[in-house]
Amino acid sequence: MRDYIEKNHFHGAVIGLSGGIDSALTLAIAVDAIGAEQVEAVMMPSRYTADISIEDARKEAQTLGVTYRVIPIEAPFSAFLTLLQDEFAGLAPDATEENIQARCRGLILMALSNKLGRILLTTGNKSEVAVGYMTLYGDMAGGFAPIKDVPKTLVYRLAEYRNRRCEVIPRRILERSWRKGLTRTWCAGWPGWWIATSTSAGRRRQVYGLRAAPSAATGVIRSHQVIWPPSWVVVAALSVTRIDSDFGLSYGCGETGTARGHA
Amino acid sequence: MSPLPVNGSAGLRIAMAQINLLVGDVSGNAQQIVDTALRARDELGADAVVFPELALTGYPPEDLLLRPGLHLHVLEAIERIKRTIRGITMIIGHPQQALGGLYNAVSVIRDGELLARGFKQHLPNYSVFDEKRYFVPGIDPCVVEIGSIPVGVTICEDIWTPGPAQQARDAGARYLININASPFHTGKGVEREEVLRDRVRETGLPILYLNLVGGQDELVFDGASLVMDDGGVVTQRGAACTEELLLVELDVVDGGIRPRPVECARLACVTTSRRTTSTVQS
Numbered sequence: 001m002r003d004y005i006e007k008n009h010f011h012g013a014v015i016g017l018s019g020g021i022d023s024a025l026t027l028a029i030a031v032d033a034i035g036a037e038q039v040e041a042v043m044m045p046s047r048y049t050a051d052i053s054i055e056d057a058r059k060e061a062q063t064l065g066v067t068y069r070v071i072p073i074e075a076p077f078s079a080f081l082t083l084l085q086d087e088f089a090g091l092a093p094d095a096t097e098e099n100i101q102a103r104c105r106g107l108i109l110m111a112l113s114n115k116l117g118r119i120l121l122t123t124g125n126k127s128e129v130a131v132g133y134m135t136l137y138g139d140m141a142g143g144f145a146p147i148k149d150v151p152k153t154l155v156y157r158l159a160e161y162r163n164r165r166c167e168v169i170p171r172r173i174l175e176r177s178w179r180k181g182l183t184r185t186w187c188a189g190w191p192g193w194w195i196a197t198s199t200s201a202g203r204r205r206q207v208y209g210l211r212a213a214p215s216a217a218t219g220v221i222r223s224h225q226v227i228w229p230p231s232w233v234v235v236a237a238l239s240v241t242r243i244d245s246d247f248g249l250s251y252g253c254g255e256t257g258t259a260r261g262h263a
Numbered sequence: 264m265s266p267l268p269v270n271g272s273a274g275l276r277i278a279m280a281q282i283n284l285l286v287g288d289v290s291g292n293a294q295q296i297v298d299t300a301l302r303a304r305d306e307l308g309a310d311a312v313v314f315p316e317l318a319l320t321g322y323p324p325e326d327l328l329l330r331p332g333l334h335l336h337v338l339e340a341i342e343r344i345k346r347t348i349r350g351i352t353m354i355i356g357h358p359q360q361a362l363g364g365l366y367n368a369v370s371v372i373r374d375g376e377l378l379a380r381g382f383k384q385h386l387p388n389y390s391v392f393d394e395k396r397y398f399v400p401g402i403d404p405c406v407v408e409i410g411s412i413p414v415g416v417t418i419c420e421d422i423w424t425p426g427p428a429q430q431a432r433d434a435g436a437r438y439l440i441n442i443n444a445s446p447f448h449t450g451k452g453v454e455r456e457e458v459l460r461d462r463v464r465e466t467g468l469p470i471l472y473l474n475l476v477g478g479q480d481e482l483v484f485d486g487a488s489l490v491m492d493d494g495g496v497v498t499q500r501g502a503a504c505t506e507e508l509l510l511v512e513l514d515v516v517d518g519g520i521r522p523r524p525v526e527c528a529r530l531a532c533v534t535t536s537r538r539t540t541s542t543v544q545s
Contacts, residue, residue, distance in 0.1 A: 002478065
């Protein structure tokens with residue numbers, strides 16, 4: 001990261017902090033790479049953002065000694081909804097509205113990047129990229145993606161490792177495996193098999209991404225049906241093999257949130 | 264030339280320059296090569312200094328290699344290096360145009376003269392590599408005497424198959440130098456050691472494995488150079504992801520070459536200020 005920033009003559013880096021583990025790890029890496037004076041964190045809460053997310057993000061930025069801004073996105077988000085209300089008349093709210101929020105954030109971050117000459121770091125991890133759990137022009141915006149080749153399970157391990165050197169990522173970020181407002185997802189596995197189950201929070205459509213054996217394509221399973229109260233959806237078990245020598249089983253994430261696979 | 268003793272010091276010190284270069288900045292890389300060679304000669308007392316694969320252009324230069332102007336810059340840089348440095352043998356990777364096409368080459372230079380030139384035989388074309396897009400393969404070994412000892416100089420992928428190392432041994436090499444721009448992935452270090460151990464087993468020759476350091480887009484060249492003796496034992500390791508000048512001294516033991524680390528002579532290399540000053544100026 002340091003070389004990409006310096007060899008391209010950027011004046012440091014800027015990162016959007018969500019209070020989640022990916023942006024937390026990316027921030028820690030950036031500060032280790034180029035120093036706190038060269039890194040800025042930006043928090044962009046929406047009407048749906050939990051207070052603990054903002055608190056955790058602020059705590060990490062303060063611990064690391066980076067400049068920290070809070071730019072709420074309610075105004076641009078509302079403006080877009082108003083602008084598009086005629087176009088969306090009669091259509092139910094769906095992922096579109098979530099994506100508009102993400103794109104508000106992407107625009108703000110890129111504007112800061114342009115104005116300040118700091119490269120925007122994308123915080124996406126390999127599992128998200130593999131299953132498309134990212135928003136084009138939203139959280140995918142950025143000039144360099146340091147953890148794009150890191151599966152989600154390794155993201156957690158790297159964060160734990162970094163905290164063993166000295167604690168910079170708030171413990172609560174590491175312990176949260178789902179976000180408020182999304183449904184909880186559990187998965188369990190044993191060699192060769194992986195099952196994901198989820199409680200629905202009123203959504204009928206859930207998407208799970210599962211990495212299969214290296215020779216197979218990434219599997220995506222959609223369930224359109226709530227099977228049984230209390231809204232458990234059982235995803236069919238898929239055979240998976242070791243794709244990562246550090247981990248054994250692969251990790252899956254979905255629309256309802258992210259979950260850790262167990263080896 | 265006096266014959267080598269059966270036992271004792273061969274009197275040869277080789278510096279391995281594990282340095283961070285900048286893709287496309289031929290003149291900057293050449294200056295860094297000159298500065299490093301002077302440090303190796305004057306501060307470490309090295310007789311020879313080794314630089315990574317395609318050191319003059321940086322790695323991977325990709326479609327810059329299709330620009331004729333790049334090759335003029337490379338030629339000028341080689342001439343400048345030849346004119347500037349005396350008293351130390353330099354082993355430098357660079358692209359070389361020749362009658363057959365463009366080669367991934369290594370030149371062995373001393374006191375203004377080109378002693379030998381080698382061309383990479385196995386061109387990797389998988390994963391992050393697409394060398395066949397630019398280069399044609401060489402076919403001959405590159406064996407040259409440095410301090411009276413013949414050494415086989417190979418480039419990167421050539422050490423991953425048995426052929427070039429055996430060719431070099433058959434042409435009289437007593438040890439091997441392998442220059443690299445080898446990107447990191449999880450477990451790569453172990454893979455490298457296993458491959459080198461295979462080559463050592465097949466040829467009976469010790470190997471000096473030098474790697475590039477630095478980030479280039481999504482590739483990380485992790486340094487971690489190493490020296491392996493003819494028993495497959497790693498006698499010396501370069502640091503990971505850090506610029507360094509490692510010094511190896513060659514001894515002769517029972518007629519064979521035994522590399523010995525000169526641990527106290529390990530210089531940290533600090534990349535020249537061209538990048539930071541450029542940042543300030545922009």
